[in-house]
Amino acid sequence: MAPYLRDWTGQYQGSAIAVLRPRSTDEVAQLVRLCAEAGIAVVPQGGRTGLAGGGVPLDGRSVILSLERMNVIRTVDTDARTMTLEAGVILETAQNAALEQGLVFPLTFGAKGSCTIGGALATNAGGSNVVRYGTTRELCVGIEAVMPDGAVISALHGLRKDNTGYDLRHLLIGAEGTLGIITAAVFKLAPAPKVRVAGFLALEDLAHAPSLLNRMQDRTGGAVEAFEYMPKPMIAAIQRAFPDIRAPLDTLPETGIFFEVASSRDADAAEAEGGGSRLEEDVLGLLEALMEEGALPDAMIAQTEQQRLDLWHLRESALEGVMHNGPAYFTDISLPLNKIAPFVAEMDQAVAEMGFATLTVGHLGDGNLHYTLSAAKGQDWDSLPLAKAKALIFDRLQAAGGSFSAEHGIGQSKLDLMRQLKTPAQLKAMRAVKRALDPENLMNPAKLIPMD
Numbered sequence: 001m002a003p004y005l006r007d008w009t010g011q012y013q014g015s016a017i018a019v020l021r022p023r024s025t026d027e028v029a030q031l032v033r034l035c036a037e038a039g040i041a042v043v044p045q046g047g048r049t050g051l052a053g054g055g056v057p058l059d060g061r062s063v064i065l066s067l068e069r070m071n072v073i074r075t076v077d078t079d080a081r082t083m084t085l086e087a088g089v090i091l092e093t094a095q096n097a098a099l100e101q102g103l104v105f106p107l108t109f110g111a112k113g114s115c116t117i118g119g120a121l122a123t124n125a126g127g128s129n130v131v132r133y134g135t136t137r138e139l140c141v142g143i144e145a146v147m148p149d150g151a152v153i154s155a156l157h158g159l160r161k162d163n164t165g166y167d168l169r170h171l172l173i174g175a176e177g178t179l180g181i182i183t184a185a186v187f188k189l190a191p192a193p194k195v196r197v198a199g200f201l202a203l204e205d206l207a208h209a210p211s212l213l214n215r216m217q218d219r220t221g222g223a224v225e226a227f228e229y230m231p232k233p234m235i236a237a238i239q240r241a242f243p244d245i246r247a248p249l250d251t252l253p254e255t256g257i258f259f260e261v262a263s264s265r266d267a268d269a270a271e272a273e274g275g276g277s278r279l280e281e282d283v284l285g286l287l288e289a290l291m292e293e294g295a296l297p298d299a300m301i302a303q304t305e306q307q308r309l310d311l312w313h314l315r316e317s318a319l320e321g322v323m324h325n326g327p328a329y330f331t332d333i334s335l336p337l338n339k340i341a342p343f344v345a346e347m348d349q350a351v352a353e354m355g356f357a358t359l360t361v362g363h364l365g366d367g368n369l370h371y372t373l374s375a376a377k378g379q380d381w382d383s384l385p386l387a388k389a390k391a392l393i394f395d396r397l398q399a400a401g402g403s404f405s406a407e408h409g410i411g412q413s414k415l416d417l418m419r420q421l422k423t424p425a426q427l428k429a430m431r432a433v434k435r436a437l438d439p440e441n442l443m444n445p446a447k448l449i450p451m452d
Contacts, residue, residue, distance in 0.1 A: 001018075005057070012411075012412060012413075014059070014060070015059070015060035016057040019066055035442065041062035041445050044067065044444060050123065052409045082142075082186050084156055084185070087116060087121070091108070110318075121173050121182050124173050125408075126366070131226070143172060143184070176410065177444040181443075191264040193264050195269035199283070200299070205295075205341070210364075212295070224365060228361070230314070230361055232254050235252050238320075280301065322372050328373060329390065333368070333393075333404055333406060334402055337367050343400055347371065357373075367406075368406040410447070431449060
């Protein structure tokens, strides 16, 4: 049972009565009914790649219900451009199956080789290309789930329009298994790009990033798939953890942006006068204009597929880079785009005065920052005023109209923040939903919603 009792970070560990591993929705329903009759709590679990402790049992009086054996791709509908998946399907497996049909499964993030579809749905995972395709919630058009009493809700029709009462799909997505167990879902697919352009930019100032993003969207017809903030300290930490990873620019930029644009249009993939694609020509034209304006000191464009993959490897190594660096406090926050630069500037200065260094990476295209505190050089982590720094971060975040949880879920790690930062009316409504659907509090208890 040991691998099922801890999460990927190793920070959250627990105990359980047993691990249940059903192979079908019917078996999930039977197990949930048995647990409901016996008053035993159920903790659903996917690929165990979570960062908030949402899939780790707490008190030894619950069972773990792992969906890893429910790993069938039920259908791929190329006419509707949808795919029906069981909850235990690995994300990368779904991506590869879509590519075989000339389509793409748009959801992607670093843990794609081990995370499961059910976990992505349970936390409403985001990732690197939300700017173009949206979160897991926006990609899902049908759901099958087992409710706390063992009843099965099946709505795998894949309809884009269905106004027939409360949308239980959206209620269950992001609920972290506290209202029911998602067993299968229908996802939208997208046309496979015929051309991609990836690169790395050194911006003069982070405040220029929203304008650059908008101009790149305008220039390419909304083709931006990734727009990732990677400042100098973050790249340096990755290189310390992985010495074989090369920096994308000769001089590490204080404000670095990794971007990728992609198009399925033949016209964008056609060869331009300079020998590259027309999409690449459009991007280069924009970068030249930015350099002339003084907003872009340096830039590189991937000239080969390997260079493009190397840029993605750099970005997807960020979490390992932070963890290799030493003790740290992770955040998963989001802000309005025009508030990101002022927030980062103010917080970097404030926490530096407290003895912290920051290792920040972010999905700038959708306003999501992973603002991480570490010990500055020569400082002892255990002696730093972490509580003071956290209070300041979330105070400034609230003032800026941001969110304290953007894509990793609440789990165990953010229950205190839920108590502190959600309004009493919001918590009252959430508790009412939880009690209505799970009156005995047997579905993943003590996660997501503070019930006291």
